[in-house]
Amino acid sequence: MNKPLKIAIxxxxxxxxxxxxxxxxxxxxxxxxxxxxxxxVAMCARDKNKKRGxxxxxxxxxxxxxxxxxxxxxxxxxGGEDGPALALVQEALTAGRHVVTANKxxxxxxxxxxxxxxxxxxxxxxxxxxxxxxxxxxxxxRESLITYGVVAxxxxxxxxxxxxxxxxxxxxxxxxxxxxxxxKLGYAEADPTxxxxxxxxxxxxxxxxxxxxxxxxxxxxxxxQGIAHITPEDIAFARExxxxxxxxxxxxxxxxxxxxxxxxxxxxxGTPLADVNGAFNAVMADADAAGxxxxxxxxxxxxxxASAVIADIVDIARGNIGPVFGIPARSLISLTPTxxxxxxxxxxxxxxxxxxxxxxAEIAGHLAEWRVSIESMIQRGRAPGEAVSIVMITHxxxxxxxxxxxxxxxxxxxxxxxxxxxxMEAR
Amino acid sequence: MNKPLKIAIxxxxxxxxxxxxxxxxxxxxxxxxxxxxxxxVAMCARDKNKKRGxxxxxxxxxxxxxxxxxxxxxxxxxGGEDGPALALVQEALTAGRHVVTANKxxxxxxxxxxxxxxxxxxxxxxxxxxxxxxxxxxxxxRESLITYGVVAxxxxxxxxxxxxxxxxxxxxxxxxxxxxxxxKLGYAEADPTxxxxxxxxxxxxxxxxxxxxxxxxxxxxxxxQGIAHITPEDIAFARExxxxxxxxxxxxxxxxxxxxxxxxxxxxxGTPLADVNGAFNAVMADADAAGxxxxxxxxxxxxxxASAVIADIVDIARGNIGPVFGIPARSLISLTPTxxxxxxxxxxxxxxxxxxxxxxAEIAGHLAEWRVSIESMIQRGRAPGEAVSIVMITHxxxxxxxxxxxxxxxxxxxxxxxxxxxxMEAR
Numbered sequence: 001m002n003k004p005l006k007i008a009i010x011x012x013x014x015x016x017x018x019x020x021x022x023x024x025x026x027x028x029x030x031x032x033x034x035x036x037x038x039x040x041v042a043m044c045a046r047d048k049n050k051k052r053g054x055x056x057x058x059x060x061x062x063x064x065x066x067x068x069x070x071x072x073x074x075x076x077x078x079g080g081e082d083g084p085a086l087a088l089v090q091e092a093l094t095a096g097r098h099v100v101t102a103n104k105x106x107x108x109x110x111x112x113x114x115x116x117x118x119x120x121x122x123x124x125x126x127x128x129x130x131x132x133x134x135x136x137x138x139x140x141x142r143e144s145l146i147t148y149g150v151v152a153x154x155x156x157x158x159x160x161x162x163x164x165x166x167x168x169x170x171x172x173x174x175x176x177x178x179x180x181x182x183x184k185l186g187y188a189e190a191d192p193t194x195x196x197x198x199x200x201x202x203x204x205x206x207x208x209x210x211x212x213x214x215x216x217x218x219x220x221x222x223x224x225q226g227i228a229h230i231t232p233e234d235i236a237f238a239r240e241x242x243x244x245x246x247x248x249x250x251x252x253x254x255x256x257x258x259x260x261x262x263x264x265x266x267x268x269x270g271t272p273l274a275d276v277n278g279a280f281n282a283v284m285a286d287a288d289a290a291g292x293x294x295x296x297x298x299x300x301x302x303x304x305x306a307s308a309v310i311a312d313i314v315d316i317a318r319g320n321i322g323p324v325f326g327i328p329a330r331s332l333i334s335l336t337p338t339x340x341x342x343x344x345x346x347x348x349x350x351x352x353x354x355x356x357x358x359x360x361a362e363i364a365g366h367l368a369e370w371r372v373s374i375e376s377m378i379q380r381g382r383a384p385g386e387a388v389s390i391v392m393i394t395h396x397x398x399x400x401x402x403x404x405x406x407x408x409x410x411x412x413x414x415x416x417x418x419x420x421x422x423x424m425e426a427r
Numbered sequence: 428m429n430k431p432l433k434i435a436i437x438x439x440x441x442x443x444x445x446x447x448x449x450x451x452x453x454x455x456x457x458x459x460x461x462x463x464x465x466x467x468v469a470m471c472a473r474d475k476n477k478k479r480g481x482x483x484x485x486x487x488x489x490x491x492x493x494x495x496x497x498x499x500x501x502x503x504x505x506g507g508e509d510g511p512a513l514a515l516v517q518e519a520l521t522a523g524r525h526v527v528t529a530n531k532x533x534x535x536x537x538x539x540x541x542x543x544x545x546x547x548x549x550x551x552x553x554x555x556x557x558x559x560x561x562x563x564x565x566x567x568x569r570e571s572l573i574t575y576g577v578v579a580x581x582x583x584x585x586x587x588x589x590x591x592x593x594x595x596x597x598x599x600x601x602x603x604x605x606x607x608x609x610x611k612l613g614y615a616e617a618d619p620t621x622x623x624x625x626x627x628x629x630x631x632x633x634x635x636x637x638x639x640x641x642x643x644x645x646x647x648x649x650x651x652q653g654i655a656h657i658t659p660e661d662i663a664f665a666r667e668x669x670x671x672x673x674x675x676x677x678x679x680x681x682x683x684x685x686x687x688x689x690x691x692x693x694x695x696x697g698t699p700l701a702d703v704n705g706a707f708n709a710v711m712a713d714a715d716a717a718g719x720x721x722x723x724x725x726x727x728x729x730x731x732x733a734s735a736v737i738a739d740i741v742d743i744a745r746g747n748i749g750p751v752f753g754i755p756a757r758s759l760i761s762l763t764p765t766x767x768x769x770x771x772x773x774x775x776x777x778x779x780x781x782x783x784x785x786x787x788a789e790i791a792g793h794l795a796e797w798r799v800s801i802e803s804m805i806q807r808g809r810a811p812g813e814a815v816s817i818v819m820i821t822h823x824x825x826x827x828x829x830x831x832x833x834x835x836x837x838x839x840x841x842x843x844x845x846x847x848x849x850x851m852e853a854r
Contacts, residue, residue, distance in 0.1 A: 033573050135720060320570075
């Protein structure tokens with residue numbers, strides 16, 4: 001058998017601990033797959049005294065000290081788009097070490113540049129764990145769905161959001177209450193902004209788009225919306241229309257550029273993405289002539305994520321290096337975003353209005369001004385004088401048209417809350 | 428760039444034609460991914476004069492003559508578990524050529540032996556296209572879901588059967604009629620035995636089990652049942668109980684060995700496998716601590732299958748060779764099948780009986796003799812004296828117990844057709 005592959009790990013949280021425990025437990029079986037032993041030669045984390053449930057062998061004081069060891073592979077599990085994670089990955093690649101990372105923020109921001117650095121030295125920079133946890137979607141886009149090209153990816157990429165939306169649907173409770181429960185159960189962070197605001201989904205989507213379209217990952221031009229404004233009423237209306245609300249990351253090739261968006265969307269009940277429940281992740285990839293492929297599984301947690309990290313390490317052990325994003329990093333093209341607001345779809349609209357004469361005429365008038373036409377409408381009666389909800393499904397139109405119409409409508413003194421718009425995503 | 432990878436193709440049917448057309452169309456993009464050009468240096472098929480929609484360049488008269496060319500990779504798309512396909516693959520490997528094949532029958536029968544031959548010479552023997560068409564499930568099991576081991580795979584692996592069952596459900600028409608339509612539409616072969624009898628699913632399942640469990644592919648011990656006995660009535664009752672009937676290939680690790688079966692099963696409505704419609708394929712892989720992963724996509728057709736063949740070729744071009752079944756072929760262990768009939772589950776049972784006094788008592792009595800207990804029952808009244816259907820769902824029991832009880836029941840003169848038993852598969 002070949003000489004062992006030496007591994008150094010920075011960051012010993014949930015994922016790092018999972019990697020170490022799984023490598024110890026799977027020692028011989030993994031060596032059989034890797035064609036050589038996998039040997040952890042160094043590790044580090046912020047706090048040496050924290051109880052972690054495994055022995056801290058080969059501890060070093062600082063992530064950058066890992067580059068000074070004889071490790072072949074540096075596993076970066078620190079997180080953060082700059083700072084120590086970026087410094088470590090840059091120094092590791094510069095020093096001729098392969099890198100495995102779960103850091104979506106880092107790669108969404110610096111992925112193309114780091115890929116060039118890696119490929120100049122024939123090094124691996126692998127990141128299966130950065131997107132959708134244990135689902136091998138990075139490998140599938142990089143190595144499998146390559147013949148006809150991928151023209152669209154749609155994903156449920158944040159387990160926290162999907163858990164919250166699923167719970168809101170099951171219990172009828174509002175976002176804030178369900179979020180608090182999720183925090184108590186460990187399904188949401190103390191500061192949930194990155195998850196519920198859509199930022200985490202945006203990072204992951206940028207990587208999927210890069211793999212799918214051969215573009216340098218790009219997030220600055222991405223329209224990103226979270227789930228905090230979704231109400232139990234929206235979810236109930238969605239069900240009435242035969243839909244479920246999911247936070248989707250969507251990246252599509254269009255004649256006008258790449259349309260990349262993160263937003264809650266109405267997904268037809270009974271289609272695969274609509275049926276993804278709880279903390280699961282899923283990706284639908286449209287591989288043109290080869291058809292659509294759907295992948296679902298656990299997107300977070302120690303074991304699913306460790307599974308992805310270790311698969312990357314075994315790839316490196318076997319010499320399966322290859323370009324970081326599937327094509328040479330120097331061939332990645334800059335992403336041309338579609339003009340803002342140009343994406344078109346049907347929309348779900350909800351207005352909270354005073355129950356006074358003329359309100360519907362006013363709303364309908366403003367929609368007509370922007371050529372937004374209505375396919376169906378529900379208005380539920382309440383006691384006279386109380387606020388009521390008017391809900392509509394539009395025919396296909398652009399985000400810009402709806403956005404403009406809603407701006408005018410929101411200014412009306414009969415409309416007592418910001419209108420809600422949710423695009424309908426076809427399967 | 429490196430020197431081109433030279434490819435010879437045997438078999439120019441749907442898949443072979445798809446491979447050639449896609450390689451011509453994707454020339455530059457594929458070279459970018461492969462790190463070198465892909466060049467078709469020879470091809471052959473049974474009939475040179477058939478119209479195929481592409482130029483027959485570099486034609487040779489006989490599959491074995493391909494080994495005489497300077498091809499690096501032989502693509503075997505002839506089919507059949509022995510004969511010319513086996514001869515070609517053996518000779519290609521012996522002569523030091525990599526092999527890519529879509530031939531599930533060949534590998535289910537000779538896979539372990541051919542893998543040893545390939546690995547002795549550091550050659551690739553790749554077969555993504557042999558299972559579930561364009562779904563990258565072979566790669567996922569071989570390279571991704573490897574950390575915690577896979578303890579069970581369940582798959583809808585035959586698009587013809589799934590199409591027929593979906594059509595039977597949609598139209599209420601019997602198996603024979605729907606099969607005839609499927610034949611006219613090209614969804615079923617003139618001789619449909621291998622598809623509707625479960626044999627094709629068995630070949631694919633044997634390969635998935637080998638990849639999942641590190642066992643040499645084995646089909647002789649597999650219990651295989653097709654779908655010809657399923658009636659529209661069974662499908663309607665399934666729906667009433669909240670299930671759909673799917674032909675599944677199931678391979679599970681148990682304390683008593685590997686349970687490998689092909690059979691129609693009741694799958695809970697709303698779970699991913701139950702929602703797979705038409706000619707699609709899908710696989711659910713239970714990766715132990717990492718959780719379950721679900722993959723769905725097109726399992727047949729020129730483009731999805733060509734997509735899998737070309738992904739294998741690009742892997743070879745990049746030097747991603749690795750062991751054929753994920754672990755070294757010499758380490759594959761012989762599969763120990765579970766004792767026949769020992770698998771346990773709940774069952775759906777349907778009896779066609781004469782509507783005479785005592786018939787239910789007789790059936791219930793025989794079931795009780797074999798300790799099969801009933802969870803629920805439906806009996807629909809018809810005109811007195813006519814045949815009626817009695818349908819039951821049992822509590823969990825073994826295939827052997829139910830089989831024995833049904834044998835006794837079938838012998839009764841009040842039972843006018845062979846009883847039908849369909850296991851209930853939990854998600």
